[in-house]
Amino acid sequence: MEMLELKKALFEGGVVGAGGAGFPTYAKLSDQAETIILNCAECEPLIKVDRQLMTDYVDEILSGMQMLVDTMGANEGIIAIKKSYLSSIEAVKSSIENYKKLRLHILPDIYPAGDEVVLIYETTKKIVEQGKIPITVGCVVVNVETVLNVYKKVTKDENVTTKFVTVAGLVKNPITALVPIGITVKKLIDMAGGFLEEDFIVIMGGPMTGKICSVFDVVTKTTKAILVLPTSCPPVTKRQSTTKSNLKAAMSACSQCSMCTSLCPRNLLGASIKPHEFMRAIANGITYNVEPFMNTFYCVSCGLCEMYSCHQGLSPRRLLDEYKNGLRAKGVKPMQKPNGPVNRLREERKVPEHRLINRLGLAKFDVAAPLVTCETGMKEVKLLLRQSLGAPCKACVKVQDKVLKGQIIGMPEDGALGVCLHASISGTITTVNDNFIIIVSGDE
Numbered sequence: 001m002e003m004l005e006l007k008k009a010l011f012e013g014g015v016v017g018a019g020g021a022g023f024p025t026y027a028k029l030s031d032q033a034e035t036i037i038l039n040c041a042e043c044e045p046l047i048k049v050d051r052q053l054m055t056d057y058v059d060e061i062l063s064g065m066q067m068l069v070d071t072m073g074a075n076e077g078i079i080a081i082k083k084s085y086l087s088s089i090e091a092v093k094s095s096i097e098n099y100k101k102l103r104l105h106i107l108p109d110i111y112p113a114g115d116e117v118v119l120i121y122e123t124t125k126k127i128v129e130q131g132k133i134p135i136t137v138g139c140v141v142v143n144v145e146t147v148l149n150v151y152k153k154v155t156k157d158e159n160v161t162t163k164f165v166t167v168a169g170l171v172k173n174p175i176t177a178l179v180p181i182g183i184t185v186k187k188l189i190d191m192a193g194g195f196l197e198e199d200f201i202v203i204m205g206g207p208m209t210g211k212i213c214s215v216f217d218v219v220t221k222t223t224k225a226i227l228v229l230p231t232s233c234p235p236v237t238k239r240q241s242t243t244k245s246n247l248k249a250a251m252s253a254c255s256q257c258s259m260c261t262s263l264c265p266r267n268l269l270g271a272s273i274k275p276h277e278f279m280r281a282i283a284n285g286i287t288y289n290v291e292p293f294m295n296t297f298y299c300v301s302c303g304l305c306e307m308y309s310c311h312q313g314l315s316p317r318r319l320l321d322e323y324k325n326g327l328r329a330k331g332v333k334p335m336q337k338p339n340g341p342v343n344r345l346r347e348e349r350k351v352p353e354h355r356l357i358n359r360l361g362l363a364k365f366d367v368a369a370p371l372v373t374c375e376t377g378m379k380e381v382k383l384l385l386r387q388s389l390g391a392p393c394k395a396c397v398k399v400q401d402k403v404l405k406g407q408i409i410g411m412p413e414d415g416a417l418g419v420c421l422h423a424s425i426s427g428t429i430t431t432v433n434d435n436f437i438i439i440v441s442g443d444e
């Protein structure tokens with residue numbers, strides 16, 4: 001398929017990155033690409049989507065990868081899978097010889113193996129310099145479910161109307177469910193057998209970077225997990241702390257041991273982010289040197305410094321995020337600059353995922369979450385007009401319209417970075433406003 005044709009199909013099909021911020025996939029396609037990397041690292045603990053898709057849909061995913069490699073004229077496609085995903089590795093090994101330009105790369109079981117910059121270094125030894133994007137080193141990184149969606153659009157003309165979501169933690173039967181986009185978190189938790197305890201907090205996304213949500217929030221194109229966690233576990237208590245309390249704690253308890261910097265995955269690859277210097281500057285009001293503050297842009301918010309590295313239980317990540325967001329709101333942009341050398345102790349300083357899971361108090365929740373399909377029988381869906389990065393959609397339906405599953409109901413404005421939005425169930429439109437569209441079906 002020609003590049004322009006594929007871009008058009010992915011725009012119309014509503015394909016965005018299903019594993020992270022949801023960048024529109026068509027905008028990633030480039031004839032500058034030399035290497036396409038499939039991210040099967042499932043970066044965050046407890047999420048079990050990609051490894052299972054890789055076993056159950058291996059040929060569809062490898063075909064989708066081959067299609068992307070061919071269309072972009074890249075030299076190769078790398079299937080990057082964590083060492084412990086044994087059945088995914090087996091599935092890929094049994095099929096990969098049919099795909100001439102694809103090769104398998106086994107990743108270590110570390111956090112954050114799925115961070116694009118870390119992944120590119122692990123698989124190609126190339127460094128994406130600070131403030132730059134992967135294509136500057138000829139790489140494009142794609143998520144497993146995204147590639148499955150590319151394959152479905154190109155071969156079956158299926159638009160994106162469903163999402164795979166792991167539901168885990170304090171639920172009776174952890175699952176990874178294929179559900180229509182727009183169903184509520186409560187519905188997903190019911191599918192997993194309901195809550196095990198009364199006292200819980202729900203996180204949408206992984207324990208390191210996900211956000212606290214309500215049971216009335218809805219699944220979007222980027223929802224990868226719903227985690228029902230005890231209120232006392234670190235991923236919850238850290239999220240409930242305030243900037244004021246984090247700052248006070250930094251002022252009184254930061255020992256400047258620099259462990260947060262020593263284990264920072266971006267610093268280990270030569271980036272200038274040094275969380276301990278930022279903590280010293282912000283805790284003591286040192287403003288004559290702006291570097292620690294400007295370097296906040298080179299933090300990827302992986303959370304390792306606050307959830308794992310800091311022996312004082314401080315929260316460098318939350319303070320870094322607060323500061324970085326403030327700079328962005330004032331229109332400050334990150335500078336592009338070369339990285340320093342890769343730390344020669346990087347191999348020894350990688351954080352094993354199993355240790356992180358123990359530190360987070362989540363080992364008992366790290367259990368199987370088998371794939372189940374729950375696509376039908378949904379009475380109502382609420383589709384957000386902003387599903388991902390880029391421009392939100394504008395509704396192109398009105399109340400009382402009858403729609404069919406897969407029909408376009410929203411589109412970005414002409415020329416804006418975004419993709420089409422489709423009805424995820426057939427039914428009648430009951431609400432349309434600037435933020436969402438509700439569809440009600442006659443089915444139970």
Ligand code: SF4
Pocket residue numbers: 253254255256257258259260261275276279309310311312313314316
């Ligand atoms: S690890 Fe904690 S105590 Fe040590 S420098 Fe970093 S923030 Fe301060």
Ligand code: SF4
Pocket residue numbers: 260263264265266267273275298299300301302303304305306316317320
């Ligand atoms: S969150 Fe902390 S460990 Fe992660 S990139 Fe930022 S400073 Fe480094």
